[in-house]
Amino acid sequence: MSAFAASWKHRVIERLRPIARHLPEAIKRPLREWTRDVGRVSPKQGSRDAIGDAEYAARAVAEKAIFAEQVEVHDLPPIFHYWSNHWLRPEMERLGFSNPDQFIAQYLQRTCAELARPVRFASLGCGNCDTEIRVARLLIDSGVRDFVIECVDINEAMLERGRKLAIEAGVDAHIKARQGDFNRWRPPQSYDAIVAHQSLHHVVELEDLFSAIADALAPHGRFIAADIIGRNGHMRWPEAMAIIHEYWRELPRGYRWNVQMRRRETLLEYWDCSTEGFEGIRAQDILPLLVERFDFEFFFAFGNLIDPFIDRSFGPHFNADATWDRDFIDRVHARDEAELRAGTITPTHVLAVMRKRPYHGECRIRAGLAPEFCVRRPDA
Numbered sequence: 169m170s171a172f173a174a175s176w177k178h179r180v181i182e183r184l185r186p187i188a189r190h191l192p193e194a195i196k197r198p199l200r201e202w203t204r205d206v207g208r209v210s211p212k213q214g215s216r217d218a219i220g221d222a223e224y225a226a227r228a229v230a231e232k233a234i235f236a237e238q239v240e241v242h243d244l245p246p247i248f249h250y251w252s253n254h255w256l257r258p259e260m261e262r263l264g265f266s267n268p269d270q271f272i273a274q275y276l277q278r279t280c281a282e283l284a285r286p287v288r289f290a291s292l293g294c295g296n297c298d299t300e301i302r303v304a305r306l307l308i309d310s311g312v313r314d315f316v317i318e319c320v321d322i323n324e325a326m327l328e329r330g331r332k333l334a335i336e337a338g339v340d341a342h343i344k345a346r347q348g349d350f351n352r353w354r355p356p357q358s359y360d361a362i363v364a365h366q367s368l369h370h371v372v373e374l375e376d377l378f379s380a381i382a383d384a385l386a387p388h389g390r391f392i393a394a395d396i397i398g399r400n401g402h403m404r405w406p407e408a409m410a411i412i413h414e415y416w417r418e419l420p421r422g423y424r425w426n427v428q429m430r431r432r433e434t435l436l437e438y439w440d441c442s443t444e445g446f447e448g449i450r451a452q453d454i455l456p457l458l459v460e461r462f463d464f465e466f467f468f469a470f471g472n473l474i475d476p477f478i479d480r481s482f483g484p485h486f487n488a489d490a491t492w493d494r495d496f497i498d499r500v501h502a503r504d505e506a507e508l509r510a511g512t513i514t515p516t517h518v519l520a521v522m523r524k525r526p527y528h529g530e531c532r533i534r535a536g537l538a539p540e541f542c543v544r545r546p547d548a
Contacts, residue, residue, distance in 0.1 A: 245483035247497060255501050256470060263468070263532065268394045268519065269299060272363055273306035275392050275466070275521050276315070279361050280307070282388065286314040287360040290384070292350045292377075293367025294319035297330025297343055300363075304339040318359075320348045350377060355384035361392060368395045368454050369402075370446040378461050382524055391462060391522040397455045397542075398472065398516030401440030402448040407548060408472050408513045412436055415477070415500055423485040436476055452544065455518065459539050462522035467533045469515035469542045473504040509536045514544040 257266055265271040280287050291300050297319045304317060321327050327345040334343040351373045362381050371377050381391055399405050404412060416424070416436050424433050442449040476482055477500055486493045507513045515537065523529070533539070 244480065245478065245486070246488040247483045247486035247493065248478040250488040250494060251474060251478050251497050251501060254498075259534070260468075268365065269302045269306060271394065271519050272299070272365065272392055273303045273310070275390055276303065276361055276363075277307055277310055277312055279388075279390055280312045280315060283360060286316075288316050288318065288357070289361045289363060290318045290320060290355070290359045291363040291365065292320050292353065293364060293370055294321045294327075294330065294345070295323070295367075296326045297321075297334060297345055299365045300343055301330070301334050301337050301339055303363075304334075304342045305337060308339065308342070315342055317343055317363075319343060319345045320350055320353065321345070322347065322349045353377060353380050355380055357384075358386045359384050359389060360386055361390040364391075364393045364395060366395055368393060369397075369448050369451040372446060372449055374450055374453055374457050378457055382461065385524055387524065389524065390465065393458075393518065393520045393522070395454060395518060396448065396451050396516060397469075397518050398448075398451055398475075398514075400448055400450060400452050401442035402451065403438050403440055404436075404476075405513070405544065405548065408507075409436070409438070411503065411507065411513070412473055412476060415473070415496070415503075418496065423482060425485070426481045427484050428481045455539065456543050458520065458522060459543060461525075463525050463527035464520060464531050464533070464539055465523055465527065465529060466519070466521035467531070467537075467539050468519040469517065469534060469537045469539075470508075471504065471517040472508060472513050472515055474500050475516055511541065514548075515542050518542075 260266055260271070265274050276289060279289075291297075294300055300317045300319050304315075307315060319327070319330060321330075324347050327347055330343065330345050331340070334340040334345075350367070351371055362385060368374070368377075385391060396402065413435055421432075425431075426433055429439065441447045474497070477486065477497060486497065488494065504513075508515060520539075
């Protein structure tokens with residue numbers, strides 16, 4: 169599908185949505201089938217060449233506008249924290265960390281200990297630099313002092329907030345905010361580690377970025393990522409959506425109100441959130457490209473079916489203190505884990521540490537979920 173045709177189709181879909189909500193299910197069903205392929209783009213279709221310079225520029229403007237006023241980027245409802253603390257955190261703690269901040273700090277600290285000299289890190293798509301500031305504080309508290317984190321983001325408004333936050337946190341000597349588009353990142357020097365925290369799913373030119381990262385990493389360097397690796401536009405693949413609908417039918421009517429889209433969904437609908445900015449624009453290509461280009465030192469993949477029930481759209485309806493709500497989340501999580509390990513569905517989230525090839529050291533993975541196993545087959 170051409171960029172013009174895709175853009176036209178998205179405009180038509182958006183105009184139809186308010187009308188379609190009131191149509192009988194017999195009519196809505198074929199409409200859903202028609203819209204289902206919106207987010208299915210091949211690796212090259214999401215690239216800069218495919219969308220064109222004009223559309224890229226328009227998306228960049230939209231991306232800046234979307235995040236310019238977002239002081240809190242990673243806020244999530246209480247039910248998410250119930251799920252993550254109850255199910256994910258114990259597994260993480262067995263690996264030496266309790267949350268993504270500690271995960272990043274752990275491997276940066278390990279890099280510092282191995283080198284025993286001043287080190288320089290880069291963090292791509294840092295936004296408000298809040299993660300980097302917390303990580304810097306963790307490093308300082310662990311006794312590490314001689315480091316700099318170069319924070320790169322396209323949004324100057326967010327970077328300015330980051331500079332102020334770094335001063336307030338007393339870590340401004342370690343945080344250097346620099347404006348730049350990581351779709352076109354050309355590293356000015358080598359780095360001992362490069363971090364991408366919830367930013368790769370905003371990248372159009374993944375191939376170019378991963379090549380730039382490999383070139384910029386010192387021979388001993390680490391590429392540390394925490395990101396979303398599901399279907400483009402944060403949609404569901406059909407095999408996952410079919411299972412999600414099983415549980416969706418159990419939800420009370422009030423739980424089906426989409427807080428973000430301001431609409432009620434009798435059945436969860438496909439929604440491609442990559443149509444304006446860069447949100448999830450090539451999420452499904454991240455893991456295959458990482459497997460193709462890097463070796464892994466650490467790989468922790470998780471989540472899929474659980475996502476819509478704990479996210480910002482529907483998660484706010486769940487009461488983390490209510491028995492039915494917790495039992496429902498626990499059941500979805502158990503099914504999620506079983507289907508992931510059976511290979512029926514693939515993970516949508518990952519924490520990973522990668523090395524330039526060849527790397528012959530230890531690789532720690534979540535049991536049964538090796539990187540290659542977690543890549544969705546084209547014929548799925």
